[in-house]
Amino acid sequence: MDKRQELIETATKLFSEKGFENTALSEICEKAGVSKGLISHHFKSKNGLLKEIFKRTTDLIVEMNQTSAKEKSPYVQLKALIESFFIQLEADKLFFQFNLNVIVQPNTREILKDLIMERSAFILQSTEGLFIKIDPKNSKVLSYLFIAELDGIALNYLGIFDDYPLEEIKKQILKKYTKQ
Amino acid sequence: MDKRQELIETATKLFSEKGFENTALSEICEKAGVSKGLISHHFKSKNGLLKEIFKRTTDLIVEMNQTSAKEKSPYVQLKALIESFFIQLEADKLFFQFNLNVIVQPNTREILKDLIMERSAFILQSTEGLFIKIDPKNSKVLSYLFIAELDGIALNYLGIFDDYPLEEIKKQILKKYTKQ
Amino acid sequence: MDKRQELIETATKLFSEKGFENTALSEICEKAGVSKGLISHHFKSKNGLLKEIFKRTTDLIVEMNQTSAKEKSPYVQLKALIESFFIQLEADKLFFQFNLNVIVQPNTREILKDLIMERSAFILQSTEGLFIKIDPKNSKVLSYLFIAELDGIALNYLGIFDDYPLEEIKKQILKKYTKQ
Amino acid sequence: MDKRQELIETATKLFSEKGFENTALSEICEKAGVSKGLISHHFKSKNGLLKEIFKRTTDLIVEMNQTSAKEKSPYVQLKALIESFFIQLEADKLFFQFNLNVIVQPNTREILKDLIMERSAFILQSTEGLFIKIDPKNSKVLSYLFIAELDGIALNYLGIFDDYPLEEIKKQILKKYTKQ
DNA sequence: GATGAATGAGTATTCATTCAT
DNA sequence: AATGAATGAATACTCATTCAT
Structure with a gap:
C-alpha cells in the first residue's frame, strides 16, 4: 500500500x-x-500529521451529512441523523474518541483552531438547515442544543459512565425529536 | 502560604x-x-498530584450539590441547579476545562479511573434524586440526558464554537426543564 | 539558467x-x-559541492592577482593590490566570510586541506614576487607579515569589531607599504 | 571533581x-x-554551555593583560605582550582555535554577539593604553593594526600555512614594534 | 539530466524521578 | 519539611544520501 496512506491510518x-x-x-x-524520516517528508512535523488527519475526519463528517436524504420531511431527516449517530457511536468509538481528544486538549486545540472552526461552522449550518423547517424562530438555539445533546451523550458514553444505557437513551432522544 | 497548598493551586x-x-x-x-524534590515528597509522583487535584474538584462538586435547597420542589431545585451551572461555567472556565481534559484523555482517564467512577456515580445519583420526583418511571434515562445536555453545552462552549450564545441556551434549558 | 550553475551560486x-x-x-x-537528487548527481556529496565552490573562489583570487599591473614598480603594484583588497572587502563581505569560515572550521579545513595548501602557496608566491624587488633578503617574512596584516584586518572587520574604521586603516596601510 | 567543571573542561x-x-x-x-541531562540542568542548552565557555576565555584574556607590567615603558610592555602572545600561540593552539572558530562562524557569532563586543572593546582599550604613550595622535589606528597583525598571524599559523616560520615572524614583529 | 520518495543514523532537548544533604 | 544536583530514557526533528523512475 501507499506508505503515506499507511502512515495516516496507523497514526x-x-x-x-x-x-x-x-x-x-x-x-x-x-x-x-x-x-522515521518519512513523517517529516510527507507531513513536515507531528502537528502537520495531526492536521492532515483532522482534515480527513472532517471530510468524513461532511460526507455523512451530505448523503442523508434531502427530499424528506425534517422529522424523517432528524430520525435518520440520530440513528446514524448512534450506530456510528457504537461501531466506531475511536472516531469519537479522537475528535473529543483533540478538541478538548489545549495544545491540540490550538494546533487545529482554524480547522475546528471550519468544521463546527459546517455542522451548525447543516443542523440549522433541519430545524429551520421545524421552528424557524428558534432554529439556532435548537440546533445548538441538539448538537450539545449528542456531543454530551458521546462524552458520557466514552469517558464518564461505565455502563451507559445507550439503547434507552437513543429511544428517548428519538421520541423527543421525532414526536413518535 | 503552605508550600503544599501553593503547589496544588499552581498545578x-x-x-x-x-x-x-x-x-x-x-x-x-x-x-x-x-x-523539584518537594512534589515527590508530598505526592509521590506526577500522577499522585493529579489524583489529589481531581479529588479536590470532586469535593467541590459534592459541596455545590449539597448546598442547594433540599426542601423545595424538584422544579425549583432544578432551576437552582441549572442557574448555578451556567454561572459557574462562565465564571470558572478552567474548572470545566480541567475536568473535560482529564476525562477525555486516555492516559489521564486511566490514572483517574476509580475516582471518575466514584464521582459520576455521585452525580447520577444526585440528579436522579430530582427526576425521581418528576417522572419516577423514566428518572434514570432523564437524568442521563440532563447530564449529557449540560456536559455537551460545556464542551461546545469551551472547545468548539467560537461565539456560543450561552445566555439564550440557558433560557431555553430553563424553559424546557422548569416549565416556565 | 543552468541548474548546475544555479545550484553553485545558491550554495x-x-x-x-x-x-x-x-x-x-x-x-x-x-x-x-x-x-534534492541533483546535488549527488552533479557533485557526489555535500563535501563535493564545497570543494567545487572553494576551487571557484581560488580561481577568482588567481584571476584578481593576474590582472594587476605586472610592468609597474613594486610600490605601484602593492598600492594597487591594497586598494583592490579594501574595495573587495567592502563590496563583497560574503566572499571573505566564506573563506574565513571554511579555513577556520576544523571539519571543512580537513575536507579542503589540499585545496587550501595549493591556494596559500600561490598567494605566498605571488606576494613574494613583489617583496623580492623591495627587500630580497627579507622577502619571505615580509610577505607572510603582509598577508597576515590583510587577513587580520578582514577578520577584525568581519567578525570582531562593530565599528571598524576601515578607511583610516587603509590609509595607514598604504602609507606604510608605499612610502607615500 | 565537580561535574559542572568537568563538563566545561571537556566541552x-x-x-x-x-x-x-x-x-x-x-x-x-x-x-x-x-x-546527558546535566548539561540542560547546569547550562540550559548547548548555546548556554558555549556562552559559559566563551566568558571564561574572556576572563583568561583579561587576566593575562592585567598581570603584565604596568610601570614599565610602553616599549617594554609591548615587547612583553608580543612575547607572551607567541609563547601562548605555540603552547595553546586550541585556545586560539576555539576563539577563531566561534568568532568566524555565523551561527556561533550570533550566539556570542554581546560577549564578543564586550571582549573586543576591552582588548582595544587595553592596547590603546600602550600606543597612546607612543603616538597619541594615531593611537587608535595603530592599535587596530597591531591587533589585526597578531590575529592575522594566528589565523595564518593555525589555518592556512603548513610550515609557518613563527620564530622569524616573531623577530620581525619585535623589531618593528620595539625599535630594537 | 532530473525527480522526489524513502531511509536511518544522529541531534538537542525535555522531563519525571531519585537521593544525599 | 525542603533542596537541587544528577540521572537516563524518551522524544521530535534534521539531514545527507540512495535509488527507482
Missing part, C-alpha cells in the same frame, strides 16, 4: 487510542513499517 | 490551562517557588 | 551567510528550485 | 578541536563521564 488509530501527546512518532512508524 | 491552574501532558513538573515548581 | 551564498555546517542541502535545493 | 577541549557544530553533546557527556 489515526494510535492518536485515537492513546491520545496525541502520548503517541510517539517512533511507535507510529514502527507499526506502519516505515522509517 | 491545578497549569493542568487546566495547558493540559496534564503539556505541563512539566519543573514549570509547576518554578511558578510555585518550590524545589 | 555559495548560503554557505557564506550561514556557514557550511548550518546550511542544509534541502534549503539549497529549495532556494535554487531544484530537486 | 572546551572538544569545541576547540572539532568546532562547536561538529561536537555532539552526547560526546561531551560521555567523555566527561556525566549524564
